[in-house]
Amino acid sequence: MLKDIVKNLKPSSTLKINELSKKLEDEGKKIFKFGFGQSPFQVPLDVVNELKNNAHQNKYLPMQGLQELREVIAKKTSIEKKYKYKPENIIIGPGSKELMFLLHIIFDGNIILPVPSWVSYLPQAIIGRNKIQLVHTVRKNNWFPTGEEIEKIILKNKEKKYLLFLNSPNNPSGQICQKLEEISDIVKKYNIIVLSDEIYSELTFEDNFQSISNYCPEKTIISTGLSKWCGAGGWRLGHFVIPENLNELKDSIKVLASETFSSVSAPIQYAAITAYSNDHSEYINNSKNILKAIGNYVYENLKSNKIILNKPQGGFYLMPEFSNKSFSTSAKLCDSLLKETGVALLPGSDFGFAPQQMLARLSFTDFNGQEFIKNLKDEKKISNDLILKQAPRVVEGVNKLKKWADSI
Numbered sequence: 435m436l437k438d439i440v441k442n443l444k445p446s447s448t449l450k451i452n453e454l455s456k457k458l459e460d461e462g463k464k465i466f467k468f469g470f471g472q473s474p475f476q477v478p479l480d481v482v483n484e485l486k487n488n489a490h491q492n493k494y495l496p497m498q499g500l501q502e503l504r505e506v507i508a509k510k511t512s513i514e515k516k517y518k519y520k521p522e523n524i525i526i527g528p529g530s531k532e533l534m535f536l537l538h539i540i541f542d543g544n545i546i547l548p549v550p551s552w553v554s555y556l557p558q559a560i561i562g563r564n565k566i567q568l569v570h571t572v573r574k575n576n577w578f579p580t581g582e583e584i585e586k587i588i589l590k591n592k593e594k595k596y597l598l599f600l601n602s603p604n605n606p607s608g609q610i611c612q613k614l615e616e617i618s619d620i621v622k623k624y625n626i627i628v629l630s631d632e633i634y635s636e637l638t639f640e641d642n643f644q645s646i647s648n649y650c651p652e653k654t655i656i657s658t659g660l661s662k663w664c665g666a667g668g669w670r671l672g673h674f675v676i677p678e679n680l681n682e683l684k685d686s687i688k689v690l691a692s693e694t695f696s697s698v699s700a701p702i703q704y705a706a707i708t709a710y711s712n713d714h715s716e717y718i719n720n721s722k723n724i725l726k727a728i729g730n731y732v733y734e735n736l737k738s739n740k741i742i743l744n745k746p747q748g749g750f751y752l753m754p755e756f757s758n759k760s761f762s763t764s765a766k767l768c769d770s771l772l773k774e775t776g777v778a779l780l781p782g783s784d785f786g787f788a789p790q791q792m793l794a795r796l797s798f799t800d801f802n803g804q805e806f807i808k809n810l811k812d813e814k815k816i817s818n819d820l821i822l823k824q825a826p827r828v829v830e831g832v833n834k835l836k837k838w839a840d841s842i
C-alpha cells in the first residue's frame with residue numbers, strides 16, 4: 435500500500451542514535467547530547483510576551499503570510515542585502531523546511547546538492563522526483579563546492595534547469611562558504627537558481643557573513659526563519675525571499691501552500707513581527723559570543739592527530755574526522771563511541787559522506803543558554819572557567835571523546 439518512493443526512504447541514523455541514547459539514559463547512563471542540534475537559548479522575552487498577547491488571534495491569515503510581518507521582513511532583508519525586496523517577495527511558512535519541500539515538489543530540473551548537506555535536503559529531493567547531482571567537497575575548501583566543480587556538473591547537460599542548494603554557515607560542517615563570487619559567476623553564466631539556506635546567518639562568529647544574493651540576487655531564493663537565531667525552532671516559522679523574476683516559482687509555491695498548510699499559526703506570525711522589528715542585537719551578540727567561545731573550546735581541546743577538524747565559523751556544529759581506521763563505517767564508530775563513553779555524535783554518512791569516511795557531526799549545544807547569558811555580566815572574553823561552570827556537559831563530553839579517540 436506504500437509508494438516505492440516512500441518505502442525506500444529509511445529513517446536516518448539520527449533517529450537510531452536518539453533511540454539508543456534514550457535507552458542508555460533509561461539504564462542510568464550519562465549521555466552527552468552532541469547529536470541533536472537545536473538552539474540552547476530561550477526566545478527573547480518581548481517576543482514571548484507578544485505571543486501571549488496574541489493568543490486570541492483565531493482567524494486564518496493570508497496564505498502568503500501576514501502583510502505587516504512581510505513588510506518588516508522585506509525592509510530588514512533589503513537593508514541587509516542591499517537589494518530592494520517588497521512584501522510581495524516574501525512567503526511565510528511553517529518552518530523553512532516546509533517551504534523547501536514545496537520547492538522540491540514544484541521544481542522541474544536537476545537538484546545540485548553539496549556533500550556534506552543538511553539531512554533533509556536529500557530525502558526532500560527524492561520525494562520531489564528530480565534528478566539529484568551530488569558535488570563532493572573537501573576540507574581545504576571549507577567543505578563547500580567550487581565554481582568549477584558546479585560547472586562540471588552543468589556541462590554534462592546544459593539543456594537542463596538546475597537548482598543549487600547552498601547552506602552557509604553550514605550544518606553539519608560549521609563552516610562559511612568563501613567561494614560565493616565564483617559560484618555566482620557560474621550561476622549567472624548558466625542561468626541556474628540557488629536556494630541559499632541562511633538559517634544560521636545571524637550566528638556567524640566573525641561578522642563576515644555574506645549571502646550569495648549579494649552577487650546574484652535575481653537568481654537567489656533566500657531561506658531563513660526564527661528557529662536558530664531566535665531559539666524558536668518549535669514555533670515553526672520560516673520564510674523565503676523570492677526575487678521578482680522568479681515569480682513563477684513563488685506563485686506555484688503559493689498554490690501548494692494554499693492546498694496544504696493554508697497559513698502559519700496566527701499568534702506566531704503576530705509575535706514574529708516583534709522578533710523582526712525590535713532590536714535584538716544584544717541577545718544575538720550574547721548568543722553568538724557564547725557559541726563561538728564554546729565552539730572554539732571544543733575545537734582547541736579535540737584537535738590532534740587523532741581528530742582532524744576545522745575551526746568553527748558559525749552555527750552550532752563541528753565536523754570531526756577520526757584518523758582511526760578500525761571501524762568499517764562512521765555509523766559503527768558513532769555507535770561504539772556512544773556505548774563506551776555516552777557521547778552521542780551523528781555519523782557523516784547521514785550528511786551524504788561515504789560510510790567509510792570517518793566523519794561525524796558534533797553539536798555543541800548541550801548547555802542551558804538562558805543561564806549562560808544571565809551569568810555573562812560584562813565578560814567580553816568568555817573564559818574557560820565560565821565555560822566549565824555554564825557548559826559542564828560539553829566540557830566533560832569533550833574530555834571523554836578526546837580520551838576515547840586517543841585510546842582506539
Ligand SMILES: Cc1ncc(COP(=O)(O)O)c(C=O)c1O
Nearest residue numbers: 529530531552605633659661672
Ligand atoms: C541547514 C538547516 N536548514 C533548515 C533547517 C530547518 O529550519 P526550520 O526550523 O525553519 O524548518 C535546519 C534545522 O535544523 C537546518 O539545520
